Amino acid sequence: MRGCFDTRLLPEGLRATEHSVDGAVLTIDAEVLAAEVICPGCGQGSTRRHGRYVRHLTDFPAHGRSVQVRLSVRRFRCVASHCPTITFSESVPDCLACRHGRRTGRFQNLVAYLGRAMGGRPAQALGRRMRIGVSKDTFLRSAATGARTMEFEPRVIGIDDWAWRKGQRYGTLICDLERRAVIDLLPDREPATVAAWLRQHPQIEVVARDRNGGYRQAISEALPDATQVADRWHLLQNASDAFLAAVRRAMPAIRRTACSAALDPGILTAAERLQFEGFQRRQQTNVMIQRMGSEGVPIKRIVRITGLSRGLIRRVLRGEREDVFRLRQSSLTPWFPLLEQHWHDGCRNGAELWRRLRSHGFRGGLRVVGEWATRQRRAEAAIAHGSGKCPPSRKVARMMASGRYHLSKTDSIFVAQVEHALPQLAQDRRLLDAFTSMVRNGDEDELAAWLDQAKASGLAAFARGLSADLDAVAAALREPWSNGQTEGQINRLKMLKRQMYGAAGIDLLLARLQHSA
Template identity: 35%
Template sequence: MLKTVFPHLGGVLVEQVVAEGGLLRIVASTASTISASCPDCEVLSRRRHSGYERQLADDAVGGRRVSITLTIRRLFCDNPGCARVTFAEQVEGLTVRYGRRTPQLTGLLGAVAVALAGRAGERLAARLPAPVSGTTLLSLAMGLPDPPAETPRVLGVDEFALRKGHSNYGTVLVDCETRAPVDLLPEREAATFAAWLTQHPGVEIVCRDRGGCYADGARTGAPDAEQIADLWHVWHNLAEAVKRLVSRHNACLRDPEPAPSRAPAVVHPPVSHGGRLAAQVEQRHAAVHDLLNQGLGLRAAARQSGLAINTVRRYARADTWEELATGRWQNLPSTLDPYKPYLHQRWREGHTIAVKLHAEVRARGFTGSYSVVRDYLQRFRQMPADTTPPPRPPGVRKVTGWITRNPDHVSDDDRQKLKAILARCPELEATAGHVRSFAAMMAIRSADRLPAWIAAVRADQSHGLRAFADGLMTDFDAVALGLSTEWSSGCVEGRVTDIKMLKRQMAGRAGHPLLRKRVLLVAADRRQHRATAATAS
């Protein structure tokens, strides 16, 4: 019965089994008639030198921890040519050199470490029960061998952040045919990617984003491989170009002011695009460009303005200050939005004290602070009391979404607002036309239309997509293949999401070696689970 429950004890003599509370202690010894092989020369020997006891932890049974007290022999090596004089015998399936756990328990804890990492694995191991520290679990995971992997024919590559909030990035490599991660690189550099491709010849297709480092790395490490630009990244680049253009024409998003109905004209204050912070951006943008127009360089302008060199470079690259404020402060949703009609009504009734109005909306469920109500009412103090405030214009992000989104997914009201904005701004209207034609080209996956589209955009001076078209021209072959083949980086983005989950499990403190080990082992476990499920079905 004992050998049935503990089959790995078949090679030893069990002398005693003692239950001590939550611990099951097994006392055993090796047989003196069994020969053992020297770990160096593998010559069998039974000549005993001495003996000692080993304490081994094993899988729990019946809710009790199991401890095996095993007496083993130290034997003489009978090979005169061997440098080893004595050696300790090992029991197959039960002991390993320097091990304090049986291979069965080590395999179980290794699986827990792969699935849950340190602290979460430590809590689960305590309930098995097989108590062990989180650090030990991570050591077990790092000691596991990497699963075998073949060089993929179609390789997907993308970046991922090693730590949230930091500018350190790594590279994930994925087999696009099996959708399994192949490797994780510690850097986002062309040389690192090229070195990996050189060490793993056989890659025929590289699916990548529009970044130059992976294009250069693939060109160097696998010059015969075809490069495919992912269409999502192409469309994202187009949307970013449209957003910058919309931000330059922010004034066109606002409905024109109606003609005054009173004899004395009411002077409205300029509509702020974001309050104090936006005004600061506008002021710094003007100051930096004034210094640059005087002939100063970036470093001299940074010293003169007191700004960092990277900040000055960012202001210098922006043609208008609105580009730097895109979507950050303009017309963002507010917790006060549901209560604004009530404030308008009370203002027209002559109630203009912000403290009382704040108390009234608080009674109606508003949870914001007094300053939110005060700042919103400040604009009304420049207007007559009976004037209805103008509707809030749509923000840059919203208008960009209207232009780049599928028209079937835009409501009739938003479609009419966009139509009015395009009617006021010919440049945005021309941009919307080019975006629609590019979307149609992507929908039918027609790479034949790409040269004509690029030529039309570069010839049209009434919009701001010239830089985007120039970028497509420099990466023409990869974009054309992206439009004409089914390969993409979608599976790579899925693996990046998995990496984020694993990083959250380890509280963002896992280094590249541990993160790489867990990503590869988790992927191998998933493949094995799917194979087992398919066999069972």
């Protein structure tokens, strides 16, 4: 089928001469709109036509049909006798079709865009539905050649390493912190490679990095006047690791403290002391009531002796007031004996306990059973005080760093005992709190005094490391820049690597990272 054709549907710079439709393929004959043809050898124009050849280009699909452009390219003879170029072809701009390309420029841009945005197989699946007959390998090749060049020279950058293969091979990612964009990927993290890249960009003024010694060396060599900024998140992480190491060194003494059943009320806060004294009074009362019950004393007489209510006496005799955390009356009270039986049989899951009660006729909800199971677990952990059980070092460090006012009563008492028995570890914890506050508030003036105190504590190794990188640490407390953006881009890079099953090269990774929707 032949007929009229709207030339506006073709890429700008082409003129349609004829078209035909054959099933699902629309074929368009076209030629280049060129006012003058210039010889590439001598630069003179020529009108002596020598011949022509046809280039077959794929364009955007239209109305459910694939579009093939048969581009007629003319050849000319050079009119200059001294020119070494005898014949030449009229030039086709890259925006129309790249050299030796089989797709129009705008269609090639679409293929590259889909490859960068989606990857190979997803782009191929979408292209099949859009009648874009391009293979996954072509999508990836087009994406890899589409990496953007820098439009602006970066002034503030972040630099960090990323793993080609964790523990074996690493690369380097460089991010423009002002424009929040990836600038480049380097194939390794060697100081020489990083220094060579930095020398090509002498306008850089600020470099945010972690405390990697190799990057520090490369920046000092290539850009000695640039300000190096240590990453604040890594500073806090390193401080926490240093405190954890101090706790691990003190674990023998902490275990001896946990084995001690004696508790000095003088080390507790006022609120903790009131709670602990109330717990002790309840325990003494419970023991007295249970002893009288075992001797056969009637409940009515126990009520007169103790002054407690009949219901409370019954709950104590049934063993319903033995946990540290006090219970409230609820629909679950008649089911306590069955619950305790299942609990002692090893069932510790609240949902499973609720299902077992439902099979016996319990009509209450799951939440009340779950709360009972939670109280039982907390009570068992609290009653274990003085039994020789000690939490692992990581949990001890987390409890001490959290602050006693944010802990349960049992954990708060344990932390109070540890700090009373190990004053040096308590001092280390106070130094950790001071450093955390200093980093979060950007208080550079307190850094020197903190380092002097820390050098005589369990955080001495950490303090020596900060002193060796003092300028970058001080800049981290003073400057607004940090490496958070770079860490986020590395997280994105890892996602893209997993999407491509780790088989992507550095050019393809960079192109997909630089792609923006």
